[in-house]
Amino acid sequence: MEINTDDVAQKCLNAISEKLHSLKKLNIIVIGKSGVGKSTLINSLFRGNFAEVGLGRPVTDKIRKIEKKDYPLAVYDTPGFELSSGQQGKVKDEIIELINKGMAAQDINEAIHCIWYCINVGGNRTFDSSEIEWIKSLTESNKVFKVPIIVVLTQSCPKKKAYEMKRLVEAENLDIVSVVPVLAQDMDFDEEYVARAFGLDTLVDVMGETLPDELQDTFQNLQKVNLEAKKRRAHAAVATAVTASFGEGFAPIPFADAALLVPTQVGMIASITVIFGLEVNKSILTAIVSSTVGAGGATVLGRTIVANIFKLIPGVGSGVGGMISGSTAALITTALGEAYIQLMVLLYKGEIKEEDLYSEKGTNMIKRIFKDELKKKR
Numbered sequence: 121m122e123i124n125t126d127d128v129a130q131k132c133l134n135a136i137s138e139k140l141h142s143l144k145k146l147n148i149i150v151i152g153k154s155g156v157g158k159s160t161l162i163n164s165l166f167r168g169n170f171a172e173v174g175l176g177r178p179v180t181d182k183i184r185k186i187e188k189k190d191y192p193l194a195v196y197d198t199p200g201f202e203l204s205s206g207q208q209g210k211v212k213d214e215i216i217e218l219i220n221k222g223m224a225a226q227d228i229n230e231a232i233h234c235i236w237y238c239i240n241v242g243g244n245r246t247f248d249s250s251e252i253e254w255i256k257s258l259t260e261s262n263k264v265f266k267v268p269i270i271v272v273l274t275q276s277c278p279k280k281k282a283y284e285m286k287r288l289v290e291a292e293n294l295d296i297v298s299v300v301p302v303l304a305q306d307m308d309f310d311e312e313y314v315a316r317a318f319g320l321d322t323l324v325d326v327m328g329e330t331l332p333d334e335l336q337d338t339f340q341n342l343q344k345v346n347l348e349a350k351k352r353r354a355h356a357a358v359a360t361a362v363t364a365s366f367g368e369g370f371a372p373i374p375f376a377d378a379a380l381l382v383p384t385q386v387g388m389i390a391s392i393t394v395i396f397g398l399e400v401n402k403s404i405l406t407a408i409v410s411s412t413v414g415a416g417g418a419t420v421l422g423r424t425i426v427a428n429i430f431k432l433i434p435g436v437g438s439g440v441g442g443m444i445s446g447s448t449a450a451l452i453t454t455a456l457g458e459a460y461i462q463l464m465v466l467l468y469k470g471e472i473k474e475e476d477l478y479s480e481k482g483t484n485m486i487k488r489i490f491k492d493e494l495k496k497k498r
């Protein structure tokens with residue numbers, strides 16, 4: 121039996137689309153005085169120029185909700201926020217109202233999952249204590265809800281000043297998750313001196329530790345600044361699939377029977393794709409499937425796997441069907457998953473182009489990566 125690569129590629133495509141549409145929606149409130157860099161932060165961290173092209177609409181007097189079609193994120197922004205005494209209480213009340221509503225809906229897609237309070241390092245000549253007072257009153261009202269609050273120090277330049285501010289805020293012992301200095305975009309001072317962007321990757325890690333598991337795929341799908349975090353999540357997806365495929369076992373030998381891409385593997389490909397947040401079309405998937413577990417490679421593959429199994433498990437004869445097939449399934453799933461991650465990383469970094477994958481050179485590369493993964497001792 122041969123794998124119908126076209127059919128498998130289509131299955132992957134369907135699974136990706138399904139997975140994308142079933143992602144839970146992440147809802148974040150971003151607060152901070154006018155001009156601190158809220159929009160810049162949002163655009164720099166999330167893919168697709170979200171705050172620029174997303175549609176904003178006022179949901180309360182001071183708060184605007186930004187959303188985009190088929191995009192699992194809503195940002196509640198407070199543009200032009202001033203900390204004048206008149207506005208302070210009002211904005212806080214509106215935020216608590218939003219949190220309350222989200223809770224009442226009893227739906228993860230409606231709940232507020234996180235608050236970023238942004239303080240501008242560059243603009244603050246001295247430390248503004250009224251801002252701390254405001255955060256304190258917010259944490260007070262937040263006690264019942266326990267929405268994680270992260271203080272983001274925006275435009276963190278010079279760095280030294282940013283870390284000094286971090287210490288000062290931390291010394292207040294506020295009921296918050298973390299204080300994260302960020303320079304979202306490089307900052308030019310003159311031709312000589314450019315301050316390099318930093319800190320967005322840390323913010324992603326802090327979010328990763330803060331958000332519930334149901335939102336991790338969503339968050340990795342959205343963020344575009346921390347490749348390591350994506351890879352970690354993708355490896356976890358492979359591990360899950362491997363466990364499943366081991367348990368499922370396979371119809372025993374012959375290995376050349378290439379009915380290997382069971383739904384588990386298709387699901388794994390979908391998960392990894394979604395985590396990387398890349399657009400993958402059918403031609404890419406067809407190239408990948410046919411260069412790995414697909415028809416052309418099946419026989420070679422079968423032999424490679426058999427050889428590997430004998431190396432891996434001492435004393436295994438040819439007749440131990442269940443054992444071998446479980447390990448084989450796990451082996452193939454791992455190799456496929458890890459090879460696919462490698463390809464996603466190359467695409468993500470722009471080190472290969474989509475169309476490179478269709479060329480002979482491209483398919484040879486995929487074959488090589490896959491075989492290398494198969495040969496790896498684990």
Ligand SMILES: Nc1nc2c(ncn2[C@@H]2O[C@H](COP(=O)(O)OP(=O)(O)OP(=O)(O)O)[C@@H](O)[C@H]2O)c(=O)[nH]1
Pocket residue numbers: 152153154155156157158159160161198199200201274275276302303304305306307308
């Ligand atoms: N180089 C650099 N400029 C930044 C950064 N963050 C903000 N800026 C600049 O600061 C100005 C204000 O940034 P915005 O992101 O619009 O600030 P905002 O908080 O959204 O402002 P409002 O929407 O008015 O409340 C813009 O000119 C940005 O380009 C940064 O990390 N690096």
Ligand SMILES: [Mg+2]
Pocket residue numbers: 158159160199
């Ligand atoms: Mg803005």
